[in-house]
Amino acid sequence: xxxxxxxxxxxxxPGQSITISCTGTSSDVGAYKFVSxxxxxxxxxxxxxxxxxxxxxxxxxNRFSGSKSGNTASLTISGLQAEDEGDYYCSSxxxxxxxxxxxxxxxxxxx
Amino acid sequence: xxxxxxxxxxxxxxxxxLRLSCAASGFTFADAWMTWVRQAPGKGLEWVGHxxxxxxxxxxxxxxxxxxxxxxxxxxxxxxLFLQMNSLKIEDTALYYCAKGYCNGLxxxxxxxxxxxxxxxxxxxxx
Numbered sequence: 442x443x444x445x446x447x448x449x450x451x452x453x454x455p456g457q458s459i460t461i462s463c464t465g466t467s468s469d470v471g472a473y474k475f476v477s478x479x480x481x482x483x484x485x486x487x488x489x490x491x492x493x494x495x496x497x498x499x500x501x502x503n504r505f506s507g508s509k510s511g512n513t514a515s516l517t518i519s520g521l522q523a524e525d526e527g528d529y530y531c532s533s534x535x536x537x538x539x540x541x542x543x544x545x546x547x548x549x550x551x552x
Numbered sequence: 553x554x555x556x557x558x559x560x561x562x563x564x565x566x567x568x569x570l571r572l573s574c575a576a577s578g579f580t581f582a583d584a585w586m587t588w589v590r591q592a593p594g595k596g597l598e599w600v601g602h603x604x605x606x607x608x609x610x611x612x613x614x615x616x617x618x619x620x621x622x623x624x625x626x627x628x629x630x631x632x633l634f635l636q637m638n639s640l641k642i643e644d645t646a647l648y649y650c651a652k653g654y655c656n657g658l659x660x661x662x663x664x665x666x667x668x669x670x671x672x673x674x675x676x677x678x679x
Binding site for chain 2: 473475477479481486487488489492493498499528530532533534538539540541542543544545546
């Protein structure tokens with residue numbers, strides 16, 4: 442069982458916005474601003490989309506945004522495009538048993 | 553030029569050992585804190601451990617499931633990262649990635665945001 446809880450799947454139509462949640466505890470998401478989000482397309486390595494809750498590395502579209510409230514972080518993708526299909530993972534610093542924990546992943550389908 | 557390239561994966565019996573390598577290029581490897589992340593077939597990502605830079609003490613930190621069995625090391629003279637895996641278990645079967653933390657020179661997230669990834673090397677533990 443993953444330490445961070447994400448919905449198994451989400452879907453949306455092109456142009457729509459979707460939000461993926463990432464629920465942790467006061468030992469991880471709730472304790473730190475070090476929440477990141479990754480996109481992984483089939484057969485590819487993960488790609489960093491968001492770090493420090495809501496910051497984007499250079500080259501990442503501003504259609505991707507992140508936020509956090511309490512023990513839950515969220516990734517919002519606006520203006521959905523077919524190329525956004527893939528798996529999305531959150532991660533957070535943690536004080537329990539390890540340094541970084543990942544969510545179980547969310548499969549995004551663009552209808 | 554591929555920034556990170558893993559090698560050394562393969563099939564090993566339970567209880568066996570394997571050493572993974574990760575060749576780095578295109579950045580100042582000696583300054584980078586490096587991380588290993590694994591992904592079991594059809595499953596999600598799992599943080600394995602990291603090693604800091606030499607100037608930060610070359611400190612290592614491991615996830616609970618691998619602590620005491622896995623060892624991360626680095627050779628800055630060769631721009632190489634290693635993962636020595638001993639006492640392998642069936643549940644260690646996964647694609648192993650090496651990754652470099654995000655750093656823009658002013659703001660570095662060496663150990664919480666993994667910006668550059670290799671393509672992974674597959675480790676299969678089976679009798």
